Amino acid sequence: MAKHILIVDDSKTVRNLVAFIMKKEGMKVTTAEDGLDGLEKLYSAKDRIDLVICDVNMPRMDGFTFIRTVREQDVYRDLPIVVLSTEGQEKDIQAGLNLGANLYLVKPAQPGKMVKNVKMLLGS
């Protein structure tokens, strides 16, 4: 069964680009445009979400709040989350890891590299 990736990013270009790459690798993709939308899609997904790719700076609900909310629920405590961060902000990295991200990628992340990061976390 194909892995199901949830992409949470307020940039349509990023969402479309990452979705394109993941689909090319045989994965199923759901996209969300901010943290709130991401939560809604995570909760309502018919096929279980296997991994989340999440931006930090988003309107309505930012990445950190999204991650904290997800991790508070036991059913999602082991869900892999990859954060797309602003470059070189040490405080943000610390906050992200403490709040439960599995991996922190600095923008602009190269598409091919991102695929390998995702595959490593999924163990495929």
Place this chain on the structure above:
Amino acid sequence: MSQDFFDPEIFADFVIEAKEHLETIEPSLLELEKSPDNLGLLDAIFRPMHSLKGASGFLGLNKINGLAHKGENILDDLRKGKLRVTSEIMDVILATTDALREMIDSLEASGLEGDLDTVPLIVRIDAVQSGAPASATPEMVPAPAEEAPAVEPYTLAVTGGDHLKDFLEEAGEILANLSESLVALEKDPQASRDLINDVFRYFHNIKGNSGILGYREMNALTHEAETLLNQVRNGAMPASHEMVDLLLASVDILDTLLRNVDQATETVKPMDISEIVSQLRAFGDKGGQSGDGALPVQAKAEILSEPEPDFGDDEEIQIFEQTVSQQFDTLTLALEGLAEDSDQKELVDALHRSMVSIQNSASYMGLDEIKVYAERTAGLVDQARGAGLDFGDLLDILRQETAIMKDMVDKEIKKLKGDKVAMADKVSIEPPVKPNEAPAPSVEKKLERTESLLIAEGPSAKPGTSSPAQAKPQASSTIRVDHAKLDHLMNLIGELIINRNRFAMLARALDEGQNVASVAQHLTETTYSMARISDDLQDTIMKVRMVPVQSVFSRFPRLVRDLSRKSGKQVELITEGEETELDKSVVEVIGDPLVHLIRNSVDHGLESAEDRRAAGKSEAGRVWLKAFHKGNSVHIVVEDDGKGVDPELMRLKGVEKGLISEEEARNMDDQEAVELIFAPGFSTAQKITDISGRGVGMDVVRSNIKELKGSVAVQSTVGKGTIFTLSLPLTLAIIDALMVKVSGAIYAIPLDAVSETTKIKASKISEVNRRKATTLRGQVLGIVELSELLGLPGNNDHREVLPTVILTVNDRRLGLVVDTLLERQDVVIKSLGNYLGNLHGISGATIMGDGSVILILDPHEIYKLATSKVGSL
């Protein structure tokens, strides 16, 4: 011309120096024409011209001096900015240096400056100098970029058909939003945080998206804008009118940059954005205070250039390294947090996630050892959090496991970086994704491993209650293997593969009908190399399996204590040689035999305290447990200082229990009588106690040791004590053997039981007590026909000389007559199948190079057969 004091030597020196100056000037002039703004070059030209002027003036060379002076002047004007480098000026300067060279050549040839008329050139120089506009100022010097030829368009890194279209559409929308937001921000500088965040995010998203495409100008400009806005977000700077003006100007330029993209060809025309970038940066550096005058202009903007993506092996190694590095950072943070407060659920969950991430990424990279280790540790955490354990108790274990994993990962990364070819091979043969059914058994395996780990930790956590029952699982669950041994194994396997390829080449050479002698030589060399590799491989694997005997000995102090209390005797246990190494499988099996031997010593061997006092011994009996290497074996000795085994008593008991006849008892020597202790059903204890049972231990001991291809020997002196010696092979599977032929068939005799081979004259053999015997170097030696023992047809030929193998079994010797003595050879022991059952005298089989099967003799059983058959005659 004034040359009153002409000196040829001085002028010669001047000529040399002058030529050197000119040789310095001309290359710099040519370079200056290409880089008009390089002030350093002007300095490099001015100095030698100045020196030339000074020297020529000193020597009174007025024409050279005059022209050099003019050249100096024009260069000075260029340095000070009064003049600009043009082709016309370059022509004048080059004409000047040409004239100077001509005059110096003339000086060298004739001692005179020559007839060259320098006046027209001087006039020309004056015209150039006076022709410059007097109103020129440094600030008006145009940027060199304007004179540079237009740069070619470059291609964007587009992924997928709609990527560029999405980018252009979204960027257009963002710029429209930016204009509105910035206008709103200008109207209300104390705007809400949301508005500022919106503006920041707009620039941020364009920066990220253009970065992915490699659109350098857009990425650099938005980077500066984002940096500026971040200061506003952090409260370090207010949103002033000047800032909004700058940002709106940036939006205008971004709009232009967007229109520069050619969607059809996915290329973009380069554009100079240095001015706006410098202004944004300067504004940020000044902390928002706008200057009165124009901002300083920088020659070049520092544009972020994205390196081309490289998705080769290096990339994968880097990604893995980055991934696991972040995991170990998280593990460190989580463990530190739990040390302060071990009840933080989110930190426990973080531990588990990081370990699973290490497990999965190692699996992706094909690093199975790390994967298994991380999986086991993650399973431990998962089980513990599921059971609601307090993690304070687990912190030390988890810190240790994390450190071990980190060491393993660091070593693998070093290896991967040093061996990219191997990495490429791994990647190319990447296994397919596992089916969904696989997780179920792995979960069970995980739990099993976790339980094993928990059990292994148990004895160390509570040493007071450790017992043999718990030690066994610990011994069998894992072996900690030295990394050097594993590295050596990997190296040998590599050599094995190389040799396999050599054999393949040899086979191909034979197929092609190459010179047989040459191929045979290579075949010999390759076979020799294979022998060396397999020997080394055997040695290394044996070493990997070796563990100190201490892991078995550590059980016995407790056992002796229990035995001494139950038997009412005082016993002291002394151990020696605990560091002696044994094969792991031997260690696992040898525990029970040793328990029996120690029980036997305490129960049967040692006297009671009063008996010992009466015999003049210490009240406490002593039992020694020793281990040492001897030749090709490991010896384990169980020795006591008790009453010893009484041979006469053994004979009586043997007859009494029907094990031997009275005649046999009379013919036995003392050693044979003592060895009756190993006979099934034998027991000499006056009292049958619950500790030692009914004497079933000793035959079990012997059969267990035999299964390991070992032996048990006993020596005893009445009144002094008894010594049991277990001899165990270092190597389980391969032995040195002597090949012999008897009754037309070949047999293998383990070489460690062969003390020598010889030929015995038939005339020297005599019968003693119905046994054949001879005297060999002054000692009596029993002689028996091997064919007779094995039930094979005898050799009816009358032979003057008999080929004989001298066996030594438990320090007793036997001459074994065979038909032919063959060569010595290493043989691999194979077990006999069930369908053959138990053959007396045979311990196993081996397969020869030609595929034939050879039986391996058991020296101990051969000896027993020889003595019992002779007795029954």
